[in-house]
Amino acid sequence: MSSKDIPAIDPRAPIILEMNHISKTFGAVTALVDVSIKLRQGEVLALVGDNGAGKSTLIKILSGFHRPDSGTIIYQGKEVRFYSPREARAHGVETVYQDLALINHLSVYHNMFVGREYHKWILGLKLLDNKKMRDLARAYLDTLGIQIPSVDSLVDLLSGGQRQSVAVARSIYSSPTILVLDEPLAALGVREGAHVLGLIQNLRRQRSVSIILIVHNYNQVFEVCDRINFLHSGEVVLDASTSETSEEQLIRIVKSGLGREAIAAAAAEIGNAM
Amino acid sequence: MARTTPTSQQVRKVGIKAPEGGFEKVLMVLSRYREASIAVVAVVLVIYFQISNPAFLSSQELSVVLRDTARFGMIAVAQVMLMITGEIDLSVGSTFSLAPYVMVLMTISWGVPLAISALAGILLGVLIGLINGLITVRFRVPSLITTVGTLFLLQGVVVSIYNSQPIVAPVQEPFNAIFGENLYSPTDSLWSWHGLTAFSPFLWTVAVVLAMALVLNRTTFGLHTIATGSNIIGAKEIGIRTDRIKIYNFMIAGGLAAAAGVINTVEFASADPLAGGPFLTLQAVAAAVIGGTSLLGGSGTPIGALVGAFVVATLNNGLVMMGAQATVSDIYLGAAIVLAMILNVQVDRMRARRRI
Numbered sequence A: 001m002s003s004k005d006i007p008a009i010d011p012r013a014p015i016i017l018e019m020n021h022i023s024k025t026f027g028a029v030t031a032l033v034d035v036s037i038k039l040r041q042g043e044v045l046a047l048v049g050d051n052g053a054g055k056s057t058l059i060k061i062l063s064g065f066h067r068p069d070s071g072t073i074i075y076q077g078k079e080v081r082f083y084s085p086r087e088a089r090a091h092g093v094e095t096v097y098q099d100l101a102l103i104n105h106l107s108v109y110h111n112m113f114v115g116r117e118y119h120k121w122i123l124g125l126k127l128l129d130n131k132k133m134r135d136l137a138r139a140y141l142d143t144l145g146i147q148i149p150s151v152d153s154l155v156d157l158l159s160g161g162q163r164q165s166v167a168v169a170r171s172i173y174s175s176p177t178i179l180v181l182d183e184p185l186a187a188l189g190v191r192e193g194a195h196v197l198g199l200i201q202n203l204r205r206q207r208s209v210s211i212i213l214i215v216h217n218y219n220q221v222f223e224v225c226d227r228i229n230f231l232h233s234g235e236v237v238l239d240a241s242t243s244e245t246s247e248e249q250l251i252r253i254v255k256s257g258l259g260r261e262a263i264a265a266a267a268a269e270i271g272n273a274m
Numbered sequence B: 001m002a003r004t005t006p007t008s009q010q011v012r013k014v015g016i017k018a019p020e021g022g023f024e025k026v027l028m029v030l031s032r033y034r035e036a037s038i039a040v041v042a043v044v045l046v047i048y049f050q051i052s053n054p055a056f057l058s059s060q061e062l063s064v065v066l067r068d069t070a071r072f073g074m075i076a077v078a079q080v081m082l083m084i085t086g087e088i089d090l091s092v093g094s095t096f097s098l099a100p101y102v103m104v105l106m107t108i109s110w111g112v113p114l115a116i117s118a119l120a121g122i123l124l125g126v127l128i129g130l131i132n133g134l135i136t137v138r139f140r141v142p143s144l145i146t147t148v149g150t151l152f153l154l155q156g157v158v159v160s161i162y163n164s165q166p167i168v169a170p171v172q173e174p175f176n177a178i179f180g181e182n183l184y185s186p187t188d189s190l191w192s193w194h195g196l197t198a199f200s201p202f203l204w205t206v207a208v209v210l211a212m213a214l215v216l217n218r219t220t221f222g223l224h225t226i227a228t229g230s231n232i233i234g235a236k237e238i239g240i241r242t243d244r245i246k247i248y249n250f251m252i253a254g255g256l257a258a259a260a261g262v263i264n265t266v267e268f269a270s271a272d273p274l275a276g277g278p279f280l281t282l283q284a285v286a287a288a289v290i291g292g293t294s295l296l297g298g299s300g301t302p303i304g305a306l307v308g309a310f311v312v313a314t315l316n317n318g319l320v321m322m323g324a325q326a327t328v329s330d331i332y333l334g335a336a337i338v339l340a341m342i343l344n345v346q347v348d349r350m351r352a353r354r355r356i
């Protein structure tokens, strides 16, 4: 399951997403300053950076949860504005948020389908098709090899790792065009983490979905990602391809503190810093 | 995955912590069968009052209890929906007075048929709900505050229209018969027209409660209502329009409070500006809470609210029948609310604690 199995991303693959010059402040807090990222069709892009660097804010702008103060989003060749997560989902952008966005008072299968429910008509009433959603959820979680006690149990009662798995399953269920995962491995045990990484690796092999992955572990970055963007204090300071950079190099750069000089040195070393 | 069955069972044990003490076990059962546990309380109350006063289960007395149950229940069920979203509407008591007052004035002054002015009254309630909802959602004012404001404001309006005078409501058949125009009397057969119309307010409330239970448990709107109250940020993140969900539930609350007021006015053939008020609001909230709905959001039961309304009505009437001062029943009611709330909150906390 190393990235050696998977051929590098075709540099001519079309660009599916560009976020250009995105800035965002929350009151006095500046979360993002003029951030630009690019994502190719089928690519897995790692977004890394210290706590509070602005990673979650950036992907919440993509997912329609936040609105940027300035900047544009070009998705599938067209400029778009997602005014709500609902719109983004309808356009094929699925997100696993850092907080998982699970509804504790609902069952696993309702969580899988909330926001895109199946219905049936009974006596002229549009009612939830619970049986269908239950069956689909059970079958899908089985396909992915995700183990939970029952799709009927409240997500409240699942372990942290099981909750995370359910959130990931929900996001890939609809075969999105872009999949955004904000620390999907954080609460997972070694085995479960490897399992979710395997799911991502499968998606990457097919090159049908483009993925933005926020992770803190560089091992995992090098295992499943094609490219790395490093965010620091609200700016992208480094854009490197995993095939041209080594893990040691990256760690050295990160440890150097990411001041202006360190970035310049890194740019010289890697040749493609921002 | 090559996980063997025993291991996965171990995983299950880790995932769901088994209840520890006897108290936790009781809470667990209660959390699963909230309506059932309150129904047991209701039955015990009825048996107690029946033993203390054999006239309690007479049809006449029962029709009084059911009439009150109907009044509290219709408002309580709307309160349940709002409480599930994490909001509350305290202005329902004033809407309850204002809507029928407007209805009667429209019919008397302009000769509008009662059925149409009743509809106008209910629409007014829906509009009040819309305003409550918009203020709460757009200006981020907690609904507890918003609706205390509208409670007084609307009470002031209805009182000032006609110098707090009740007005005699016109009677138009079959409108009055459909919405309940009399009490059951000993000479009535249950299967007579007169007998049936005595119970129609209760039947309306049962219909509304069943409809709301269906909406909550079997529709997208219900699912999104639960999601909104359970995890509002998460709900927004997955694209649920939480603001709209809240506003719609405020509109339902306003509409049902108005409908309950209209039915009440039809029953007594009088529109009293002081028929509702803060006390009615609180009785409805009490019914919802006793029925198993907590103020923490995310869970609640319409059927429980109906049973809760029955308990409140039974306490009120039963104790008064036994010769107690009306105020004594308030002591019991107050104790019941506190107990129910402790139980509801404990059940919710236990759920939260078992999360890892």
Ligand SMILES: Nc1ncnc2c1ncn2[C@@H]1O[C@H](COP(=O)(O)OP(=O)(O)OP(=O)(O)O)[C@@H](O)[C@H]1O
Residues within 6 Å of the ligand: A026, A029, A030, A031, A049, A050, A051, A052, A053, A054, A055, A056, A057, A058, A098
């Ligand atoms: N809703 C908000 N209101 C105010 N400030 C916010 C909000 N969301 C984020 N911030 C601030 O914006 C900055 C970036 O936060 P963000 O959550 O994007 O960081 P992050 O890179 O995802 O960090 P972590 O690795 O800890 O998840 C932080 O300083 C944070 O406090």
Ligand SMILES: [Mg+2]
Residues within 6 Å of the ligand: A055, A056, A057, A098, A182
């Ligand atoms: Mg984050």
